[in-house]
Amino acid sequence: MLFAFKGDAGAGQKLLRLSPPAAALVVDLVATNTTGWYWGADALLAAGWATTFGMLLPWSHKARRRARAALARASEPVAAITPGPAVPTPAVPTPALPIPGAANDAFTVQVRQLWERAGLPARTVVMVAKPHPGTDHDFTMILRAAEHGRPIVGLETTDIAAAFQIDPADAHKMPVAPQAGRPAGPGWLEVEVTPDAGARRRKKPTNDEKWADTIGREGGPIPGSKFLSRVRNAERGVTYWRAVMEDASAEPRVDIKALCKTLGASYEDGRTFVTTDGPDILVSQWDVSPLAKVYPATRELLTPDAEGRYVTGYLANGQPARNRVYTERGAAHGLFVAPSGGGKTQLMALAICADTNSGASVWLATETPDEKTTALGRHIDRQGAGALYMLRSLRATFALMEIRAAMPWADGTCHDYTPGLPGCPYGPHRQYLDEFLSAARHPKYGAEIMDLAEQVSVKGRKYNVGEKVAGQSVYVQDGFTQLLLENLRENSIPVVLKVAARKVAEMFRALGIAPEDIPDPLPRSFSKAESGRLERIMKGEPEPPADGNTGGAGWIIETRKPEVLRTLFMNFEEDISPLFPSVVGRLTDHEIRELDRRGLLGDWHRPDDESEDEGPDLDDWGDTDTKPRRFRGTVIAPYAPTRAAIASPEQAMEALKRLTTGG
Known part of the structure; x- marks a missing residue:
């Protein structure tokens, strides 16, 4: 019975499956109710029943129920089948057979x-x-x-x-x-x-494999570069990695922060630096940042060589960073930029020392006095402070160029100054202007200070007169004229120290540096971060103070690309006289007489006199008489020689003392 109703059989299948038990029941009933029935008849009926239903058994396993629908649809019209393009059968690989010309080892x-x-x-x-x-x-x-x-x-x-x-x-x-x-x-x-x-x-790569996998790969710190060599200098505490671009025409693209991470250093430590020379690459990794070291100033380093160059500090790669006192075009100017406390006075002192060691007469004018500039004043011709003092020194410097233009050389003719040319009748002269922009903003003297500084920057190099300006900015909007900035930049090797990170790009754009050559900001400290920060956090201890050792660190701009440097250190708490020559450089007697005749020497610290001449006529170099002259549209009184006011030997000695001490 269970077999009859199993699955999803149709009605016909179910009747066929039920017929054997139904027939057996009928036979049994007939045999029970028929008298005189004997067992032989039962056996015949059973055999016949088994034979009959054995013949019907196969039909109980087949069904045409689902086939009838297809038969019904066979009468419906069938759409014609259009043969499509033949689909290529994938080629079955050829068994290993001998290949002509192939090896068969x-x-x-x-x-x-x-x-x-x-x-x-x-x-x-x-x-x-x-x-x-x-x-x-x-x-x-x-x-x-x-x-x-x-x-x-x-x-x-x-x-x-x-x-x-x-x-x-x-x-x-x-x-x-x-x-x-x-x-x-x-x-x-x-x-x-x-x-x-x-x-x-992957477990233990060689140097070239490590470089190729981590640095020279596509998307790496220096993509497209190929490792050449690794050199360790234990004496200097530095490791050099040399590489070259696989494509010699390609410009190296360096991601310095990613490179530091790859080499296991921190960018903030300032220990890893990259120098490129065309396709050649040099990576310097120092044990201790060269920018964290102190380089003492010495007389030897601050004495110019035959080319007029002296050492002002050391680059990040360990090379000496050199500035100059003159160029092949004449006297060199100077441009020193740094914020307050950035090392500007130190840098200026190094340049003053180098100029005095080259035999120059140096005049230093600052906007405000300080201890260091006063100490420098003992080793130079003149030093003083104040906007009026700066104005008077510039007037004298401008007049000095006029005097030198008329001084004949050894051959009896006048020449523009050329380094190395024999017969020059005068020595080098350098005019230093510290905190120049502050003085240039003075409501009474500022305009004339700027005019004279611009004229000296234009003409000074031809008469061995160098102008060196120090300040906290180089922006035109802060007081620089474009002409003054261009002349200083063109005829000097500017040094920029400790610029705030947000001002780096703007500062170097003002100096004419191309965008692709603008350097990254310097870190706030060049010392390694102390380990154990997590332990200090867990113990609730404060962090150690940051080592503010970035004074004197910055960039020197000798070529199109600024280089990181750390300047020499001049210790003003000790005697600095061994750094300077024993004899202070002065002007020639002829120059002193001419300046004195114009009333431009004397005490530059004396109070302002409203009748004082406002300076030489910037448009007339030949007028040296005592007639009233015009400056910036104003008729002014003639010069009054200071020696006219000397009426006694005591006054003469006092005037001589002022001349030798710088006022």
Whole structure:
């Protein structure tokens, strides 16, 4: 009964399945109610029943219920079938058969079998395979397109890796190098399979492998670069990495912060620096940042050489950073920029010392007095403070150029100053202007200070007169004229110290530096961060104070690209006289007489006299008489020689003392 109702059989199947028990029941009832029935009749009926229903049994397992719908639809019209394009059947890899021209040694045959088992990727065949000595699994194979004259296309490193069950990073493709007796071209390909070398490279890479995998890779700190050598200088405490661009025409692109991280250093430590020279690259990694060191100033370093160059500090790569007292065009100017406390006075003192060691007469005018400039005044011709003092010194310097223009040389004629040319009748003269922009903003004297400074910057180099300006800004909007800034920049080696990070780009743009050469800001400290910060946090201890050792650190701009430097240190708490010559440089007697005749020497600290001449006529160099002259549209009184006021020997001695001490 259970079999009859099992599954989803139709009504016919169910009747067929129920017929045997139904027939048995009927037979049993007939045999029970029929008198005179004997067992033989029961046996015959049972045999007949079994035979009959055995013939019907197969029909109980078949059904046409689902076939009838299809038969009904057979009468419906069928749309004509249009034959489509033939679909190519994927080619079945050819069994390993001898390939004309291919090697058939045991190793090549094994590699070829693995390649054929992978389905001949990119329809290529293995021509030869050579194992790498000293390895178990590394080898090189030469592939050829299965069809002659067809290039190999579409072969990926993942196809190679899948064929030999290796990491895709250990499969390398390269063109076949032309050799005598062996074809080459796009139909051939050389493949290196190096799982052993790859495993060793990942665990313990060589220097060139480490560089290629971490630095020279695409997207790395210096993409496209190739390692050359690594040199350790234990004496100086520095490691040098040399590299070169694989494409000699490419310009190195350096991500200094990513490079520091790759080399295990911190950018904030200031220990890693990069120098480029065309395609050549030098990475310097110091044990201790060279910008954190103190370089004492010495007489030897601050004495100019035959080319007029002296050492003003040291670059980040350890090289001496040199400035100059003159150029091939004449006297050198100077431009020193730094915020308050950035080392500007130190830098200016180094330049003053170098000028005095070259025999120059130096006049130093500052906007406000301080201890260091007063100490410098003992070793130079003149030194003083105040806007009026700066104005008077500039008037004298401007007149000095007029005097020198008329001084004949040894050959009896007048020349523009040229370094090394014999017969020059005068020595070098240097005018220093500290906190220049503050003085240039003075409501009464500022305009004339700016006018005179601009004229000296234009004409001074021709008469061995150098103008050196120090301030906290180089912006035109802060007081510089464009002409003054361009002349100082063109005829000097500017030094910029400790610029705030947000002002770096703007400052160097004002100095004419191309955007691609503008340097990154310097870190706030050049000392290594102390370890154990997590322990201090857990104990609730404060962080150690940052070492503010960035004074004197900045950039020197001798070429188109600024270089990081740390200037020399002049210790004003000690005697600085050994750094200076024993004899102070002065003007010639003729120059002193001419300046004195014009009333431009004397006490530059004396109070302002409303009748005082406002200076020489900037448009007339030949007028040296005592007639009233015009300056900036105003008729002014003639010069009054100071010696006219000397009426006694005491006054003469006092005037001489002022001349020798600078007022």
